[in-house]
Amino acid sequence: MNLTRKRWRTLIACCFINLCLGSIYVWSVFAASMAEFLSTRNGVALTTADLAIVYTIANSVGPITMITGGSFNDKFGPKKVILTGGLMVGIGMIASGFATSVGALIVTYGLIFGLGLGMTYGTAVSTCMKFFPDKRGLIGGITTAIYGLGSVILPPIVTEIVAVTDAAAAFKIVGVAFLIIICGCSFFMEQCPADFVPDGWTPPAVAAGNKAENKNWKEMLKTPVFYVMLLLFTCGAFSGMMVISQASAVAANMVGMTAIMASTAVSVLAVFNAAGRILAGLLSDRIGRINTLSVASVLGIIGLLLLYMTGQGGYATFYIGIAGIGLSFGSFMGVYPGFTADQFGAKNNSVNYGIMFIGLAGAGYFGPSAMRKIYMAEETYHGAFLVACAFAAAGLALTFVYRFFAKKKA
Structure with missing residues (x-):
């Protein structure tokens, strides 16, 4: 398949991946029910504020694996990096369903899920950027928008799962689903050749006689x-x-x-x-x-x-x-x-x-x-x-x- 056409398949896979990663915005849905679950289990009153540290860590560690994952992406290609990140995201969420303390959640969700998210998100977005040098702004907007739309699409789904089961079970169910989706989509991610130029497009720097640095x-x-x-x-x-x-x-x-x-x-x-x-x-x-x-x-x-x-x-x-x-x-x-x-x-x-x-x-x-x-x-x-x-x-x-x-x- 022509790379100019194949890049759209890569973009679609990236969108499904980022939709799953946008689940971090659903933390508040998990937190309320998880605080109640842990309070009942451990006999110590906990609130969502007590679990805020988990969300903070998950958000903060992303750049670590965005950087290391970016290096691995350049060496091994996006398939292997996103597959690894997808396993971390899925396993982190599934393990969170077995957590019995805030400390355990920090490890499973804050660290494992958070690091997996950074690795997967950074690799997916950067790969699409390379395939669309003619539409970098639009593609950057689409891929990050799908990530943001997770906060609109996923909350009602997760809320329903939590209502029917509980937060612990919801973590496991959603984790399995995300593991399958992200790892499955990883096989549609392609490594973009360094010299790739889409059909019918002339790079502005080249047109001006300058080589892009x-x-x-x-x-x-x-x-x-x-x-x-x-x-x-x-x-x-x-x-x-x-x-x-x-x-x-x-x-x-x-x-x-x-x-x-x-x-x-x-x-x-x-x-x-x-x-x-x-x-x-x-x-x-x-x-x-x-x-x-x-x-x-x-x-x-x-x-x-x-x-x-x-x-x-x-x-x-x-x-x-x-x-x-x-x-x-x-x-x-x-x-x-x-x-x-x-x-x-x-x-x-x-x-x-x-x-x-x-x-x-x-x-x-x-x-x-x-x-x-x-x-x-x-x-x-x-x-x-x-x-x-x-x-x-x-x-x-x-x-x-x-x-x-x-x-x-x-």
């Missing part, structure tokens, strides 16, 4: 623009990671929504998050990555200011605010795989993007932590929105710093 991770770390991009990723993703972590609580405590309305708000945030990934990816192919990220930063600032102005009963400002934050966060997630490949070359993007992903991990740690600490100190979320607004404004400023370095390089 591929930097390895060591060379990338020596460039000032890498650190600008890393900080921009952290600042741009800060508000999204912060709000996603407490969206339901914000809707209930700050706006006065019922549990059902709060869950709807979470879905709205997830939909705009996914939409932002695709729309921004497509837009970035037309107006450029950094211009798209500038727009995303402005959307984030507007969304955060609207949330800051929201009070009890302020449904309209709340929904518009979380929509803006969802679009902003989704834009950064959708644009950055292609942005990294554009800047440092597609050849080593598996490793390079894994390192760049540390910026997101930083936002994933500091964003939710800041929100939690501010709420504990002030008993309101409003101060957290101002802090996030400052980060978004810093991100906007960094887009101009990036332009300075890009112009200097040119």
Whole structure:
């Protein structure tokens, strides 16, 4: 089969893989039931807050295997790497169904599942990036959007399984399903040739008479623009990671929504998050990555200011605010795989993007932590929105710093 056609099969396999990996966003569904299960079993009262460390670790360890998995991907190809990562994801979830303590969950879900997720996600996205040099923004948007859509599609399914059985059984059932799907899809992942050019497309750099420069991770770390991009990723993703972590609580405590309305708000945030990934990816192919990220930063600032102005009963400002934050966060997630490949070359993007992903991990740690600490100190979320607004404004400023370095390089 022609590689230009075969790449679409690779993209479809990647989408199924990323849909399974998006299950990390379903943690809150597992956590509530698992806290009750462990409390009953061990005779010690536990809440979802006591299990939050499990989710934090699962989110934080991903860059480790994104980097190592990227290196293995370059050496052994995506089939073997995704097969290994899929086994870790499935086994981690299945083992979580046998966990009898928070410590055990940290090992099974936080470490095994989290490391497997990072390895699989990074390899799948980077492989698609290499196959679609003509549509990097759009493909980055699609692959990351499917990952984000896991937070919309999977919660009702997992909720039903938990209701019929319990959290422990749900972990086992979902783990088996994901193991089969991810490992099965791994056999449809192809290694992209280094010199691959889709039929009918001429690389812009080649057309201009310049050879595109591929930097390895060591060379990338020596460039000032890498650190600008890393900080921009952290600042741009800060508000999204912060709000996603407490969206339901914000809707209930700050706006006065019922549990059902709060869950709807979470879905709205997830939909705009996914939409932002695709729309921004497509837009970035037309107006450029950094211009798209500038727009995303402005959307984030507007969304955060609207949330800051929201009070009890302020449904309209709340929904518009979380929509803006969802679009902003989704834009950064959708644009950055292609942005990294554009800047440092597609050849080593598996490793390079894994390192760049540390910026997101930083936002994933500091964003939710800041929100939690501010709420504990002030008993309101409003101060957290101002802090996030400052980060978004810093991100906007960094887009101009990036332009300075890009112009200097040119």
